[in-house]
Amino acid sequence: MLGGKGISKLLRYLSRVVYFLMPAVCIAALTAPMFEVKPPRVVDFTLQNSPTAQKYLIETMPGGVALLDYNNDGLLDIFLVNGGRITSPLLAPENFDRHDPKYWNRLYHQSKDGTFTDVTEQAGLANAGDGNYGMGVAVGDYDNDGYPDLYVTSYGKNILYHNNGNGTFTDMTERAGVAGGGWSVSAGFFDYDNDGKLDLFVARYMIWDTKHNKDCGGSFHTYCPPEDFPATTSILYHNNGDGTFTDVSERSGIAAKKGRALGVAFADYDNDGFPDIFVANDGMQQYLFHNNGNGTFTELGLEAGAALSEDGRRLSGMGVVFQDYDNDGRPDVIVTELPREIYGVYHYDGNGSFSYRSLETGLGALSSGSSGWGVGLEDFDNDGWKYLFVAQSHVLDNVEKIDPSLHYLQLPMLALNHNGRFEQADSGVTQPIAARGAAFGDLNNDGWEDVVVTALGEHPLVLMNHGGKQHWLVISLRGTRSNRDGLGARVIVNGQTRFATTAGSYLSASDKRLHFGLGATTTAKVEIQWPSGIHQTLNDIHPDQFLEVREPEKP
Amino acid sequence: MIQTTLALLLLWQAGSPDALQHMQAGTEADKQRHFDVAITEFRKATELDPSLTAAFVNLGQAYMENHEYGSAIPPLKRALELNPDLTPAHQLLGYALLSQGYAAEAIPHLAKAQDATALGIAEIQTGNLKEAVENLQIALAKQPGDPDLLYYLGRASGLLSKQSVDTLLAAYPDSARAHQAMGENYFVLRQMPQAEKEFRAALQLRPDSPEVHLELGEVYAGSSQWDKAVEEYRAQTKLQPGNAEAFYRLGDSLLQQGKVHDARTVLQHSDHLQTDMPETLYALGKASALDGDPAAAEKSWKKLLAIEKDTTLAGQAHFALAGLYRKQGKTGDAAKEMQEFQKLQASAGGASGQSSQK
Numbered sequence: 001m002l003g004g005k006g007i008s009k010l011l012r013y014l015s016r017v018v019y020f021l022m023p024a025v026c027i028a029a030l031t032a033p034m035f036e037v038k039p040p041r042v043v044d045f046t047l048q049n050s051p052t053a054q055k056y057l058i059e060t061m062p063g064g065v066a067l068l069d070y071n072n073d074g075l076l077d078i079f080l081v082n083g084g085r086i087t088s089p090l091l092a093p094e095n096f097d098r099h100d101p102k103y104w105n106r107l108y109h110q111s112k113d114g115t116f117t118d119v120t121e122q123a124g125l126a127n128a129g130d131g132n133y134g135m136g137v138a139v140g141d142y143d144n145d146g147y148p149d150l151y152v153t154s155y156g157k158n159i160l161y162h163n164n165g166n167g168t169f170t171d172m173t174e175r176a177g178v179a180g181g182g183w184s185v186s187a188g189f190f191d192y193d194n195d196g197k198l199d200l201f202v203a204r205y206m207i208w209d210t211k212h213n214k215d216c217g218g219s220f221h222t223y224c225p226p227e228d229f230p231a232t233t234s235i236l237y238h239n240n241g242d243g244t245f246t247d248v249s250e251r252s253g254i255a256a257k258k259g260r261a262l263g264v265a266f267a268d269y270d271n272d273g274f275p276d277i278f279v280a281n282d283g284m285q286q287y288l289f290h291n292n293g294n295g296t297f298t299e300l301g302l303e304a305g306a307a308l309s310e311d312g313r314r315l316s317g318m319g320v321v322f323q324d325y326d327n328d329g330r331p332d333v334i335v336t337e338l339p340r341e342i343y344g345v346y347h348y349d350g351n352g353s354f355s356y357r358s359l360e361t362g363l364g365a366l367s368s369g370s371s372g373w374g375v376g377l378e379d380f381d382n383d384g385w386k387y388l389f390v391a392q393s394h395v396l397d398n399v400e401k402i403d404p405s406l407h408y409l410q411l412p413m414l415a416l417n418h419n420g421r422f423e424q425a426d427s428g429v430t431q432p433i434a435a436r437g438a439a440f441g442d443l444n445n446d447g448w449e450d451v452v453v454t455a456l457g458e459h460p461l462v463l464m465n466h467g468g469k470q471h472w473l474v475i476s477l478r479g480t481r482s483n484r485d486g487l488g489a490r491v492i493v494n495g496q497t498r499f500a501t502t503a504g505s506y507l508s509a510s511d512k513r514l515h516f517g518l519g520a521t522t523t524a525k526v527e528i529q530w531p532s533g534i535h536q537t538l539n540d541i542h543p544d545q546f547l548e549v550r551e552p553e554k555p
Numbered sequence: 556m557i558q559t560t561l562a563l564l565l566l567w568q569a570g571s572p573d574a575l576q577h578m579q580a581g582t583e584a585d586k587q588r589h590f591d592v593a594i595t596e597f598r599k600a601t602e603l604d605p606s607l608t609a610a611f612v613n614l615g616q617a618y619m620e621n622h623e624y625g626s627a628i629p630p631l632k633r634a635l636e637l638n639p640d641l642t643p644a645h646q647l648l649g650y651a652l653l654s655q656g657y658a659a660e661a662i663p664h665l666a667k668a669q670d671a672t673a674l675g676i677a678e679i680q681t682g683n684l685k686e687a688v689e690n691l692q693i694a695l696a697k698q699p700g701d702p703d704l705l706y707y708l709g710r711a712s713g714l715l716s717k718q719s720v721d722t723l724l725a726a727y728p729d730s731a732r733a734h735q736a737m738g739e740n741y742f743v744l745r746q747m748p749q750a751e752k753e754f755r756a757a758l759q760l761r762p763d764s765p766e767v768h769l770e771l772g773e774v775y776a777g778s779s780q781w782d783k784a785v786e787e788y789r790a791q792t793k794l795q796p797g798n799a800e801a802f803y804r805l806g807d808s809l810l811q812q813g814k815v816h817d818a819r820t821v822l823q824h825s826d827h828l829q830t831d832m833p834e835t836l837y838a839l840g841k842a843s844a845l846d847g848d849p850a851a852a853e854k855s856w857k858k859l860l861a862i863e864k865d866t867t868l869a870g871q872a873h874f875a876l877a878g879l880y881r882k883q884g885k886t887g888d889a890a891k892e893m894q895e896f897q898k899l900q901a902s903a904g905g906a907s908g909q910s911s912q913k
Contacts, residue, residue, distance in 0.1 A: 353882060365781055405745065
């Protein structure tokens with residue numbers, strides 16, 4: 001008879017031996033496909049991760065994608081970060097030679113007819129990142145000149161590209177002092193001190209050196225787990241307003257916590273007027289950096305209930321989104337992870353406290369076999385509830401050798417949000433891929449959110465929303481006292497809340513515009529809480545329009 | 556023990572004065588762990604007095620201490636020729652033979668010495684698994700928690716189990732039990748499609764076999780096929796309405812599906828069938844909390860903590876209680892529980908700074 005500690009031991013033994021997953025291809029289609037998957041010719045970029053037989057961890061980690069309107073023609077363009085060349089075995093030091101155009105990052109300009117043209121060279125982005133293995137991208141107008149700038153992260157030196165406003169970019173890294181170093185991954189612009197100038201957070205993964213790579217696996221090589229490498233600190237740069245930044249990592253308290261950061265997202269969860277930072281850490285506790293409002297941050301993940309799983313287990317946090325999934329007006333956190341862990345849903349309950357709701361929301365059952373990277377909460381069917389989209393693939397490209405029930409290539413997850421409960425939906429993607437980055441935005445300005453997903457060794461997937469009959473509203477913020485794009489603003493439309501940001505997901509940057517599905521409603525009330533503290537309300541707004549809202553000069 | 560016995564032997568056993576002198580010198584050298592010197596002295600003693608039993612035993616022991624197990628065998632055998640009832644010599648010879656791989660030869664000597672540990676190990680090597688398990692259990696009762704004993708007992712039990720299964724598979728390859736056994740093997744090897752196939756075959760042959768539903772449920776639960784897992788666990792609970800484990804697993808699967816109220820009802824029943832099952836208490840606490848009954852959740856977790864203090868599950872209960880108290884605004888209690896959780900995490904190697912293999 002089993003009982004007491006006896007059964008405890010037996011059950012724990014069983015839990016150790018039962019490690020396998022549902023095949024990714026078993027996902028059933030419960031709804032009509034949401035997207036049309038655009039053929040690769042649209043954007044002919046191939047993400048060169050350069051996989052080797054030695055299985056260097058870096059190979060499986062790129063790459064990011066950004067949706068931005070770099071020339072302000074009203075159409076979103078696509079910027080894609082490439083990995084780089086890796087010699088096998090690695091040189092020490094490795095030079096990540098990226099002279100060959102196939103290793104370049106790429107900028108694709110969208111024309112009015114919806115076609116994309118490679119403008120990398122014209123834009124001054126050719127041979128970008130030579131000597132560095134590319135990872136991610138952040139987008140923000142750091143000098144408030146009305147043109148979005150690019151910050152590209154790498155293993156090695158990061159690059160800040162200033163948008164000149166004439167279709168070209170200039171590398172301003174040295175002058176700005178934001179080269180970083182080490183292994184940078186996701187990054188994001190946000191105005192942590194509400195001074196109207198966008199600051200920059202750079203998440204760094206671990207201390208990894210080409211000279212001190214580790215060899216993992218037994219009879220065959222495999223990528224090493226993160227704990228094989230020392231943790232490191234992320235970087236916070238304060239924007240000085242003169243084109244330069246100051247590294248305030250130490251001063252702000254960010255450097256006080258070493259982690260293995262992969263994803264980062266911003267939102268003012270406690271509504272104190274200052275944006276907070278959520279960092280998705282790999283293989284350890286997640287970090288919630290609360291903004292103290294005085295230039296410093298305090299890491300409160302554990303105390304706030306947003307650091308571990310419901311059972312107190314560490315998580316392999318990779319991508320993260322910090323938005324309100326259940327329309328209660330408060331930002332929640334969803335972290336994508338590895339199989340066996342289920343994606344973490346941290347619902348913000350108020351009073352500085354989060355509760356873990358992966359099971360109640362149904363996401364636990366949906367994600368227990370999944371490995372997630374880029375992630376977004378977007379209202380794809382304009383019904384007023386945000387779907388969850390996750391770019392998925394296991395981290396190990398030979399995971400089937402270790403466990404035949406696990407799968408490297410997976411379909412993206414699209415989960416329908418039914419009053420805060422997630423249900424399986426059909427993205428329309430039928431071919432499993434090694435997806436990594438994901439960015440969200442309305443590519444064709446039809447009022448329906450689209451997605452671009454990067455995949456290792458593949459062209460990106462461009463997922464065009466089929467659309468429908470529901471109403472929508474897309475808002476562009478024009479800050480005056482706040483930063484020009486109003487990043488950090490809390491925008492409420494007919495009871496739905498979005499936090500203005502381009503950050504989140506994994507290595508990627510999304511459309512800065514705020515998209516709202518209005519369902520059958522034919523009028524909207526828009527409330528904006530600007531980073532400056534100004535509250536603005538607009539009544540009787542017509543649906544189905546792109547609305548630019550200018551921040552009042554005076555409160 | 557052996558030293559004491561030998562000392563006594565020396566006192567009553569007569570020997571030539573020269574031989575006894577070398578014996579004394581050998582004993583002194585042995586005490587100072589100068590085993591080479593001890594071996595030389597004891598050997599001289601045996602040469603001077605070939606009937607001096609103690610000299611042969613001491614020589615054997617000195618060889619053993621010097622890790623020359625093969626060399627220890629002849630003098631110990633000679634000692635037993637001189638005195639067949641000399642228990643220390645039997646024990647030493649048993650050890651020496653076992654160390655050289657002569658397990659069958661060692662067994663009678665170890666049996667005479669009543670050394671259950673070494674006897675059990677020797678019996679594993681000779682394939683006398685039932686006897687090995689019995690002896691190792693006796694030894695473990697005297698030395699509870701001994702890691703070597705636990706290892707050997709586990710090994711003996713495993714081999715005994717394999718022996719039975721091999722016999723079953725050879726004699727009745729198409730029986731329900733044979734399919735079940737094969738399913739279990741595949742399960743351990745994580746070859747789940749094959750495990751599922753074998754369990755299904757077993758059920759086809761014997762649909763009322765309750766354990767198979769439980770095992771099949773585990774296959775599905777492990778692959779997150781919660782609908783199928785629930786179906787199998789339900790079948791198990793119908794066949795065995797008194798099986799608390801089956802109800803626990805059913806409840807936990809329902810919980811994974813987010814069916815918190817149903818899960819709670821089933822887990823309550825499991826707890827009713829068998830109280831104090833920590834897994835049930837933990838899951839019941841979770842289900843109660845999710846079902847909007849924090850008082851019941853607190854009760855379950857506290858009950859668990861009264862049973863388990865320093866296990867992973869105890870840590871999880873502390874963590875869950877911290878979350879519960881935090882939501883209730885009891886910040887002091889929450890901090891206290893979080894402290895307990897962190898203490899257990901630290902003693903277990905830390906959850907917050909390390910990671911599992913991807």
